[in-house]
């Protein structure tokens with residue numbers, strides 16, 4: 407089975423931070439993939455912009471190396487790579503001064519009347535200055551959009567300030583706030599599962615669902631991002647955006663359509679219904695952890711403090727939270743969230759555990775009746791499993807077994823699973839904001855996160871050590887076991 411490819415209109419993508427890690431690992435490979443899928447129309451151009459001095463050819467060499475390093479050999483053909491590199495341009499621009507901006511304007515004006523997207527793959531401290539310079543140098547046309555990377559601020563006040571600055575230059579429908587989890591195939595599939603099937607909706611509430619688990623586990627550590635990460639920590643880096651967005655997609659009401667405003671309105675209602683966690687309950691509802699040396703998937707792993715090179719730090723690399731949504735659909739259904747670095751394996755999933763049957767007609771010899779579970783595996787091994795009880799085949803009498811209806815996407819579909827950025831980068835060109843965060847969503851998420859941060863600080867909440875290569879501190883296990891439940895084991 408293959409999917410239909412519809413080319414998008416030609417565009418100029420200006421990537422501020424075009425020489426950075428994100429551009430190298432994600433953006434350039436994603437755009438290359440869209441080219442080989444036949445989705446880029448002529449004369450599409452990609453313009454790298456950062457302070458480093460280099461000409462177009464040197465940037466093309468940088469991009470070639472990036473593709474060679476981050477794509478598989480069989481994805482690279484000399485023809486396609488050559489065609490891709492010919493789209494690339496580079497301008498040396500300083501976000502903090504006017505240096506290079508006239509050159510950028512000349513290059514952009516040299517193109518025809520294309521869609522113009524500015525991708526801010528730079529630190530958030532540069533967002534304001536770049537936005538204002540884009541305006542002051544006359545780079546905004548009626549087909550302009552701006553893409554901003556997370557983190558949008560480090561608390562509600564700074565997020566509002568950033569949103570104000572960007573919003574003073576661009577209208578909300580021109581601003582694309584990326585949360586790359588929303589571009590992941592299985593995350594979008596969550597909406598298909600919920601809203602393109604009749605069977606789940608009647609059960610999708612507190613009468614039938616016991617609890618929900620959302621796990622985003624990484625096996626990697628800091629990956630050279632200590633400067634950013636140590637100031638952020640797992641709550642700001644992952645929970646405020648990715649996990650909270652996943653929770654919204656699980657919990658929201660059916661939107662009127664897939665229209666961006668309709669979907670985002672529903673997510674916003676969920677965010678506004680999240681029960682406050684503050685200094686009175688943070689100790690019971692949240693767990694912080696930090697990894698110490700151990701063994702990761704790739705071999706021996708340093709501890710967080712060693713990765714910081716001798717620093718002293720209380721930054722959490724793991725968080726578990728028992729969240730609750732105070733509305734009619736979800737009252738009393740806990741949403742257990744956990745995320746961490748240097749965990750046992752890279753594994754992200756959403757697990758919906760249904761309530762147990764009200765009464766069993768089977769005697770003990772049949773075995774225990776286990777509650778149904780719907781497991782949506784976001785990565786790796788993307789797919790959906792609906793765990794059910796069935797009779798063990800054979801004449802041996804009624805013996806029950808818990809087995810999954812298994813829909814592994816790799817087995818079912820022949821198409822390559824595209825990286826989230828492939829979808830999102832082109833949604834910007836299509837001007838489709840459904841999978842991007844609206845200003846009020848970002849701020850509502852901070853409104854929930856801020857009191858947790860404050861409580862941690864004021865209560866001096868302990869950061870529990872956990873060994874690299876494990877599932878986090880034992881306190882996270884206790885968080886869910888106190889309620890008579892257990893974390894779903896990866897299968």
Ligand SMILES: NC(=O)C1=CN([C@@H]2O[C@H](COP(=O)(O)OP(=O)(O)OC[C@H]3O[C@@H](n4cnc5c(N)ncnc54)[C@H](OP(=O)(O)O)[C@@H]3O)[C@@H](O)[C@H]2O)C=CC1
Nearest residue numbers: 423424425426427428456457458500501527528529530555
């Ligand atoms: N890397 C990742 O996986 C992810 C990153 N992000 C976010 O994306 C953004 C970029 O991250 P990342 O690529 O890792 O960062 P890097 O530090 O690797 O890259 C930063 C880029 O910004 C450029 N830059 C720095 N200062 C200026 C300036 N004054 N004017 C113009 N360009 C400048 C740098 O080039 P030069 O020095 O030549 O100017 C470089 O190209 C950050 O906001 C990050 O939080 C979000 C999710 C994942």
Ligand SMILES: O=C1O[C@H](COP(=O)(O)O)[C@@H](O)[C@H](O)[C@H]1O
Nearest residue numbers: 556586624626643644648754785
């Ligand atoms: O946004 C971020 O996400 C990555 C994890 O993304 P994934 O697509 O590899 O699951 C995380 O490593 C990083 O710290 C964070 O900033």
